[in-house]
Amino acid sequence: MKKFSKLALSFLAMVLLAAGLAACGSNEAKNESTKDNSANDKPKEDQVVNVYTARHYEADDKVFSNFTEKTGIKVNVVKGEAEELIERLKREGESTEADLFITVDGGILANAKKNDILQPVKSDIIDKNVPAKFRDKDDNWIGMATRARVIVYSKDRVKPEELSTYEDLTSDKWKGKVLARSSTNLYNQSLLASFIELNGEEEAEKWAAGVVKNFARQPDGGDRDQAKAIAAGTGDVAIMNTYYVGLLANSSEPEEVKVAENIGVFFPNQETNGTHVNISGIGLTKHSKNPENATKLIEYITDVEAQEFLSANNYEFPVNENAEKPEILKSWGEFKMQELNFDTLGEHNQKAIGIFNKVGWK
Structure with a gap:
């Protein structure tokens, strides 16, 4: 009887040990799977770029939607007058949701920089797309059209x-x-x-x-x-x-x-x-929460595809020298x-x- 009890207890211990190991393996696999998913799938709310713009053109809206289609990054747009948007960015400070500030006129871009609401943008793609004469010397703003x-x-x-x-x-x-x-x-x-x-x-x-x-x-x-x-x-x-x-x-x-x-x-x-010649430009806000997405949008806007679309639909001159101008701009000749x-x-x-x-x- 004692012999039987010892055998029974040994068997029971082996069963419990096997079950425990299986559970641990299952939990580890589950944890590893969760870990992989969290690394690969960024929350949807992070896939955005928020734009404050003083340019109120349908062509710009279409460029934003084209960017979203290509990248999955949603562009949220707030439109207003340039000086009002600058004051809003100053007032909001670190709490601002804005990632990019867009406006017409070199003087306003300089004013935005002076008011310390922008930060430098570093991108080899942007540097390739836009000649230095159409960029701030400290990269606080990038030209998008002239x-x-x-x-x-x-x-x-x-x-x-x-x-x-x-x-x-x-x-x-x-x-x-x-x-x-x-x-x-x-x-x-x-x-x-x-x-x-x-x-x-x-x-x-x-x-x-x-x-x-x-x-x-x-x-x-x-x-x-x-x-x-x-x-x-x-x-x-x-x-x-x-x-x-x-x-x-x-x-x-x-x-x-x-x-x-x-x-x-x-x-x-x-x-x-x-x-x-005057310029429209884009600046990365000082307190941007989505700087990578914002930089991607600047890279897209200054690339040939978006530059040609803006020029063909808003009849501005592209800053990217590789972009083709529409016929009406060509008809005016070089200057x-x-x-x-x-x-x-x-x-x-x-x-x-x-x-x-x-x-x-x-």
């Missing part, structure tokens, strides 16, 4: 050979023929700021006063309204951004297409300082652009506003 501020003219009443420089718009032959939008417009402020940088305040003031003297009417409306005023015979020449001409030419409204057919694009100052640091547009902004007020450019 637009030239040109002279647009009536094909019926003006011959291209009559045009030459911005300065020539102050001559008597253009008296009562020049159209421009308000001095409160950032594009005009940056244009004058570029003249301050290149020619000095005195010459910049002479230019602004001379243009006011030749106004066909008091400034009114946006850039497209200046083109429409040419078509209506109100004036013969206007100061405009190139991409508005592209938007008119490809408008769904026949009247706007007709306006575009009757105006020409002239790049001034080709024998002197070059045509004024020499101003060579200056985009930061100076912000540095001279208040001086430009002061000059406009002084000479009566309303």
